[in-house]
Amino acid sequence: MTQLVISDVSKRYGATLALDRVSLSVEAGSRVAIVGPSGSGKTTLLRIIAGFEAPDAGTVTLDGQVLANGPAIAAAHRRRIGYVTQDGALFPHLDVADNLGFGIPRDEPDRAARLCALMELVELDAAMLSRRPHELSGGQQQRVALARALARKPALMLLDEPFSALDTGLRESVRQAVARVLAKAGITTILVTHDQSEALSFADQLAVMREGRLAQAGRPYELYWRPADTETALFLGNAALFDAKIEAVGVSCALGRLAAETGGRRGGGTIMLRPEQFHLSATGPGLEAWVDDVTFRGAQCGVALRAGHEETEIRFTAQISSLEAPQIGDRVFVSIKGAAFLFPAPR
Amino acid sequence: MTVPLSLDMPVLPALPLRRRRNLAGRAMLLLAGSVALCALLPLGFILWIAVETGWQTALALIWRPRVGELLVNTLLLELCTLPPAILLAIALAWLTERSDMAAARFLSWLAVAPLAVPAFVQSYAWGSLFPRFHGLPAAALVSVLAYLPFLYLPVAAQMRRLDPELEHTAASLGQSPTRIFLRVVLPQLRLAICGGSLLVGLHLLAEYGLYAMIRFDTFTTAIIDQFQSSYNGPAANMLAGVLVLSCVGLIGLEWLLRGSARYARIGSGSPRPASRRQLGLWRWPALALPIVLALLGLGVPALMLSRWLMADGVSIWRQGALAASLATTLGYAAAGAFAAVAAALPMAWLSVRAPNRATRFLESCHTYPGALPGVVVALALVTVTVRIAMPLYQTVATVVLAYVLMFLPRALVGLRAGIAQVPVELERAAASLGRNPARTLLAVTLPLAAPGVAAAMALVAMGVATELTATLLLAPNGTRTLATEFWALTSELDYAKAAPYAVLMILLSLPMTALLHAQAGKSLNA
Numbered sequence: 001m002t003q004l005v006i007s008d009v010s011k012r013y014g015a016t017l018a019l020d021r022v023s024l025s026v027e028a029g030s031r032v033a034i035v036g037p038s039g040s041g042k043t044t045l046l047r048i049i050a051g052f053e054a055p056d057a058g059t060v061t062l063d064g065q066v067l068a069n070g071p072a073i074a075a076a077h078r079r080r081i082g083y084v085t086q087d088g089a090l091f092p093h094l095d096v097a098d099n100l101g102f103g104i105p106r107d108e109p110d111r112a113a114r115l116c117a118l119m120e121l122v123e124l125d126a127a128m129l130s131r132r133p134h135e136l137s138g139g140q141q142q143r144v145a146l147a148r149a150l151a152r153k154p155a156l157m158l159l160d161e162p163f164s165a166l167d168t169g170l171r172e173s174v175r176q177a178v179a180r181v182l183a184k185a186g187i188t189t190i191l192v193t194h195d196q197s198e199a200l201s202f203a204d205q206l207a208v209m210r211e212g213r214l215a216q217a218g219r220p221y222e223l224y225w226r227p228a229d230t231e232t233a234l235f236l237g238n239a240a241l242f243d244a245k246i247e248a249v250g251v252s253c254a255l256g257r258l259a260a261e262t263g264g265r266r267g268g269g270t271i272m273l274r275p276e277q278f279h280l281s282a283t284g285p286g287l288e289a290w291v292d293d294v295t296f297r298g299a300q301c302g303v304a305l306r307a308g309h310e311e312t313e314i315r316f317t318a319q320i321s322s323l324e325a326p327q328i329g330d331r332v333f334v335s336i337k338g339a340a341f342l343f344p345a346p347r
Numbered sequence: 348m349t350v351p352l353s354l355d356m357p358v359l360p361a362l363p364l365r366r367r368r369n370l371a372g373r374a375m376l377l378l379a380g381s382v383a384l385c386a387l388l389p390l391g392f393i394l395w396i397a398v399e400t401g402w403q404t405a406l407a408l409i410w411r412p413r414v415g416e417l418l419v420n421t422l423l424l425e426l427c428t429l430p431p432a433i434l435l436a437i438a439l440a441w442l443t444e445r446s447d448m449a450a451a452r453f454l455s456w457l458a459v460a461p462l463a464v465p466a467f468v469q470s471y472a473w474g475s476l477f478p479r480f481h482g483l484p485a486a487a488l489v490s491v492l493a494y495l496p497f498l499y500l501p502v503a504a505q506m507r508r509l510d511p512e513l514e515h516t517a518a519s520l521g522q523s524p525t526r527i528f529l530r531v532v533l534p535q536l537r538l539a540i541c542g543g544s545l546l547v548g549l550h551l552l553a554e555y556g557l558y559a560m561i562r563f564d565t566f567t568t569a570i571i572d573q574f575q576s577s578y579n580g581p582a583a584n585m586l587a588g589v590l591v592l593s594c595v596g597l598i599g600l601e602w603l604l605r606g607s608a609r610y611a612r613i614g615s616g617s618p619r620p621a622s623r624r625q626l627g628l629w630r631w632p633a634l635a636l637p638i639v640l641a642l643l644g645l646g647v648p649a650l651m652l653s654r655w656l657m658a659d660g661v662s663i664w665r666q667g668a669l670a671a672s673l674a675t676t677l678g679y680a681a682a683g684a685f686a687a688v689a690a691a692l693p694m695a696w697l698s699v700r701a702p703n704r705a706t707r708f709l710e711s712c713h714t715y716p717g718a719l720p721g722v723v724v725a726l727a728l729v730t731v732t733v734r735i736a737m738p739l740y741q742t743v744a745t746v747v748l749a750y751v752l753m754f755l756p757r758a759l760v761g762l763r764a765g766i767a768q769v770p771v772e773l774e775r776a777a778a779s780l781g782r783n784p785a786r787t788l789l790a791v792t793l794p795l796a797a798p799g800v801a802a803a804m805a806l807v808a809m810g811v812a813t814e815l816t817a818t819l820l821l822a823p824n825g826t827r828t829l830a831t832e833f834w835a836l837t838s839e840l841d842y843a844k845a846a847p848y849a850v851l852m853i854l855l856s857l858p859m860t861a862l863l864h865a866q867a868g869k870s871l872n873a
Contacts, residue, residue, distance in 0.1 A: 052775050054367050065359045074362035076778035077787075083779035089772040093794050102790075103780035145776075152781060 003028040003188055004049070004156060009058030009068075011044055018044045019055070020212040026156075026188060026205070031179070033191045033203030033220075037235070041212040042192045046158050049190065050083050051076030062155060082149030082157040082187075086165050088141040090133035096144055097129040103152040118147040122181055138166050139174045146178060150185060157182060159191040163198060175202060196236050200224060208232050225274075226341055233272050233343075240316040244271040244342065251342060254307070254314045255287055259339040271340040275302065278318030279335045280326065286333035291326050301325045305334065372701055378693035383712035385690075386752055389719055392727035393591050396584040408585040417566050417586075420483075421593060424551055424565065427487035428494070429544050435491065435640065436498035436543065437536065442633055444506045447623045449630060454637040455503065459496045459864045461644040463856040465813040466493040467556025467834070468849040472648040474560050475655070475842050486563040492644040493557065494550050498543035500863060505539035506532070511622065524624070538605060545601040552593055553720030555816045556834060566590040567722050567816070574726070574820065584730070587723050594718055648849075655846035664847055672827040673851055676812050679828060680855075682743070683750035684808040687758040688800060690751050695762035700771065710759070717756035724752050725820035741823045749817040754807040761806055765799015802862060809859035813852050829855075 004026040011019040019041045026032050034042045047053040049060060051073055060068040062081070067074050090099050100115050108114070116126045122143040133141060142162055149157060162178070163171045179202055182189050193199050199206055200220045207217040216228040227233035230241060244253040244260075245268055251260045253271060260271060279286075280303065289307035292315070301322040306315050318334070326332055397405070408414075442448045443455040461469070470489045473480060509532065517527045555567045566586055573583040626633055656663060694713050697706045716724060728749050732740040739745050769792050777787040815830040822831065833848035 050775070050779060052778070063359055065362055066364065067362065069364055071366050072364040073367065074364055075783070076775070077781050077783050078362050079779075081779060083776065085772050085776070087772075089770075089776040091773060091776070091791060091795075092768075102777070102782075148776075148780065158779075 003063055004190075005059075005061045006045070006049070007059050009045070009048060009055045009060065011041075011048065011053065011055050017212050019048075021058070022209075022212075022214045024207055024214060024217060026190065028188055029186055030205050031182065031189045031191070031203050032205040032207060033193060033199035034207045034209060035193055035196055035199040035235070036209035036215075038194055039211075040209040042194075042209045043160060045209070046160055046190065046192045049156075050081055050158055051079050080152070080155040082152060082154035084142070084145045084149055084157070084159050084162045086161045088133075088145035088162075090136075090141055090145055090148075092133055094133075095129070096131050096133070096136070099133065099144060100129070100148050100151055102148060114151070118151055121150065121184070122147040123177055137170075139170045142166065142174055143177065146181065150181070150187070154187060157187050157189045159189065161193050162191075164193070164195065171198075200236065208235060210235075227272070228344065229346075230270065230272070230343065238275050238317065238319070240273045240275065242271050242273070242314070244269055244340070246342070251340060253340075254312065255334070255336070258336055260342045261339065262342055265342070265345065269345065270343045272343065273316075273336065273340055275317050275319035277337045277340075278305075278316075278320070279337050280318060280320055280324070280332045281335070282326075282330075282332060284333035286335035289332055289334050291328055291330045291332060294325055294328055296322060296325070298322065303332075305332070307334070372697075375693040375696050375701075376706075379697055379706075379709050379713075382690045382694065382755075383709045385748070386712050386716055386755060388731060389716055389724050389727040389752065392730055393588060393723070395730075396581070396588055400581055400585065404581065405585060405588075408582055409589060413569075414586070414589060417564060417569055418589070418593075420563070421552065421565055423483055424486055424490065424563070425548055425597075427483060428490045428551060429548060431487075432491050432495055432498050432547060433540055433544060435495060435636075436502045437533075437540070439495075439499050439637060439640070440503035440506050442637065444503050445624055446626050446633065447630065448626060448633050448637075450634075451623075454634075454641075456864065457641045457645070458499050458503075458637060459860055460641070461492060462496045462863065463853050463860045464493070464645070464648050465556075465815075465830070465849075465852050465856065466490075466550075466554050467560055467815060467830075468852060469493045469644070469648060470557040470560040471833075471837055471842070471845065471849065472651040475651050476647060481561045482563055485561045486558055488643075489557060489561065490547075490551055490554075492640075494547040495640070495644070496863075497546045497550070498540070501539040501543045502536055505536055509535055541601050541605040545597060548597045548601075549594060549718055549720075552590060552597070553722070553816070555722060555819075556830075560837065566593065567720055570722050570726070571816070571819070583726065587726050590720055591723055594720065598718060648853075652846050652849055655843045656850070659843045663843060666844065666847070668827060668832060669847055669851075672829050672832045672848070675826060676828040676830070676855075679743075679746065679750070679818075680808040680811040682747050683754065683811040684804040686747050687751045687754045687807045688762065688804050691755055691758035691762050691803070695759055695766055698759075699763055699766040713759055714756040716752040717754075719753075721749070721753055721814065721816040722820065724749050725817040728821060741821065743823065746818060746821045746823075746826075749821055750807070750811050750814065753814070753817065754810050757806045757810060758803045761799050761803025762796075763799075765796040765803065768799060769795045802866075805858060805862060809856050812855040 006022060006024045008021045008023055009019055010017070010021055022041070022045060034045065036042045044053065048055050048068065051067065054071045054073045055068055057070050058068070059066060059070075062079070067079055091102065094102070097115055100118055101111060104111060104114065115129060119126045119129065124140060124143055124147075128136070128140070133144070136144065145162070159178070163175050166174055175198060191199070191202055203220055205217065206220045206223050208215045208223065210231060216223055216232050223232065224236050227236065233239045233241075242253040242255065244251040244258075246262050246265055247257065251258055251262065251269070251271055258271070287307055289305040291303055292306050293304040295302040295304075299322060300319050303318045303320060303326065304315065305318060306313060308314050400408070439458050443451045443458065448454070466489070469492060470485075473485065473489050513531055513535075514527050517531045518524075522530065552565070553567060554565075555571055558565050559568045559571070566589060570583050570586045570590065573580065573586060577583070691713065694706075694710055698710050728745050729740070732745055773791055773795070774787050777791045778784070782790060813830055815834060818826070818828055818831055819834065822828070829848045829852050833845050833852070836842075836845035836848070
């Protein structure tokens with residue numbers, strides 16, 4: 001059963017086309033992350049889903065209910081959609097209890113019990129109910145904002161970069177807590193972020209946006225290892241790209257012959273190797289290369305490598321465990337783990 | 348026969364779909380546009396007198412020794428008041444903000460407190476202490492005492508806002524403390540000094556009571572003399588035209604001196620407060636400056652008022668007119684406050700929620716009458732009502748309209764701050780939690796904006812409570828506010844009877860002093 005259907009949504013601000021015929025289906029109960037660089041239209045799309053903006057064209061439906069049909073839209077307060085912003089947007093004049101209860105009718109039975117249950121759901125102490133928003137830390141504010149949106153039992157939850165205002169250390173733990181809470185409540189969620197690692201770890205569906213278009217959508221693993229184009233490949237992580245010739249089996253490039261799925265294609269193409277696919281050894285077998293530079297990053301380290309001579313010289317970066325880091329100037333042998341990925345032929 | 352596809356999934360009712368026409372925004376634009384049109388009345392009046400009088404007559408009226416005399420007086424007044432006021436403001440601000448002078452916080456309150464004493468009460472105190480003290484020296488001294496807070500407030504605020512890192516960097520580049528003050532601190536005070544000086548300069552041009560009391564002729568006093576003798580003649584109008592030109596000149600001068608530079612703090616995060624300079628042996632002598640200023644600006648009015656009050660004892664409070672004029676003043680203050688805030692509301696909303704070139708233009712239409720002397724606004728309204736809407740001449744409605752025009756900028760500042768307390772994200776959050784727009788307004792927007800609205804109303808009300816010039820010219824015959832009654836009594840040299848009126852006006856202005864001090868303090872934390 002498909003829940004949210006966005007079809008051919010376009011939106012223009014003056015001369016800029018913020019969204020260009022974007023279509024996306026989100027299945028019930030899934031967690032979708034929309035990623036893209038700033039200005040790619042992801043926040044505009046979210047605001048159209050929430051009902052704060054009207055599209056110029058296209059439709060949005062949720063469980064068969066039409067939310068937007070071109071510029072005619074349903075009011076935001078009638079949609080069953082929760083919304084959590086970057087800074088939480090807690091009402092500063094209300095305490096935590098009143099913030100949580102903002103969407104719950106006053107005459108609802110056992111309102112107090114529900115507030116406590118909500119606090120428990122987002123793993124906060126019920127004693128905080130009497131606090132004011134400014135007395136909470138950033139992470140606590142985000143949890144209250146989430147609980148406030150959950151109180152309405154929304155059919156869909158929209159998260160607009162909710163972790164980006166938090167400290168790096170806190171971000172990871174709040175993100176995990178939020179993912180846990182949403183999974184427990186079984187609510188369909190759309191997260192908008194410009195942080196690809198956040199998107200990869202949070203979502204079970206990923207949609208990559210670029211210049212107002214939906215570049216690719218699918219499972220995070222799929223998109224990371226089988227991107228539709230080089231831009232998506234590089235947006236989702238570091239990658240080494242090589243021109244390659246397609247052989248009967250696999251491909252051949254400056255690194256030598258590599259395994260790859262070619263789908264019976266002929267001629268040339270571009271292949272991608274992720275830095276963690278390179279394996280370095282002191283004795284071989286593999287391609288002989290020299291270490292230009294080593295960047296220590298804690299658990300991992302980046303090793304800049306140089307191979308070949310003169311015109312055929314190539315440079316690429318491997319990522320290996322920092323326990324196995326070579327010295328600058330060392331000679332190493334490079335072998336490849338797994339297959340190279342051959343980009344689909346450009347249309 | 349149709350078979351339902353899914354039994355567990357109830358079909359949801361269709362939601363009403365509507366095109367968003369941004370009705371609120373358009374309505375606000377329309378309202379703000381109408382207010383701006385009203386606010387353009389004084390400007391239209393100036394243009395109209397320029398056109399109607401014609402070159403010949405205008406030249407004949409302006410090219411008189413009398414006008415030259417007034418021009419020289421005005422220039423001398425500005426020149427004798429502004430430089431000492433600027434120096435005093437910088438010295439006071441440095442002492443209260445950046446030195447370890449004793450009781451700095453209390454003295455900073457004392458430096459602002461003269462705002463509570465209306466300028467014409469200040470000159471009443473000095474005039475009754477030294478009856479022979481008049482002319483330029485008296486005018487300059489009383490002006491400095493009355494208007495110094497207008498310079499002190501922005502300079503002190505800016506001084507506290509300065510990033511100490513810049514001074515530390517200058518020190519690490521080998522600059523002595525004196526040179527750091529001259530090369531790093533002082534240039535950063537330029538905007539505050541320019542802004543404050545403009546405000547003081549405009550007050551010097553616009554004030555009537557202060558100068559009339561100590562017999563110093565300025566354009567404003569001349570216009571009112573002219574108006575009271577020959578009513579609404581072209582001579583008064585021409586003088587008003589020259590006065591407006593002087594204001595424009597002053598604004599242009601400030602604009603030139605201010606330059607286009609912006610002094611923003613580099614880097615993010617909130618700045619650490621600057622350390623205070625140890626005065627050492629000077630710690631106690633330094634107290635002399637703020638204390639002498641407080642004695643002159645607050646002590647003299649206090650002394651004279653208490654002397655007049657003592658002279659006549661309790662009976663002086665039993666004047667029937669006192670209670671009546673207090674009631675009238677409160678009525679006008681409330682009416683002016685409500686009207687000005689209501690008129691400023693659409694513009695404030697637009698400038699926070701829909702800032703663009705068009706709304707910025709509308710906003711300057713709202714704020715420019717604040718720079719016009721009250722006497723010009725009043726003359727404009729007299730002319731318009733006499734010529735076009737005679738039934739409105741000398742009615743409460745016209746007086747309130749004058750207050751609205753004069754105090755629109757004050758109302759706008761407070762309202763803008765109030766509305767900015769409600770970022771649009773909060774209204775969106777309320778919508779996504781199921782509140783419809785009307786209930787969002789009640790539950791989120793109004794409670795958060797209320798303090799700003801209240802502050803705006805208070806500022807306008809207190810401005811109205813001590814307003815003299817426009818009230819004198821426009822109020823219906825027999826209207827007695829505290830200010831006009833005080834004025835009438837002092838004109839009859841009945842200084843003792845006037846004292847209770849002055850005391851009441853000071854009491855009504857005290858909250859404004861506190862508000863302005865708090866506002867300047869808040870802008871520091873933001």
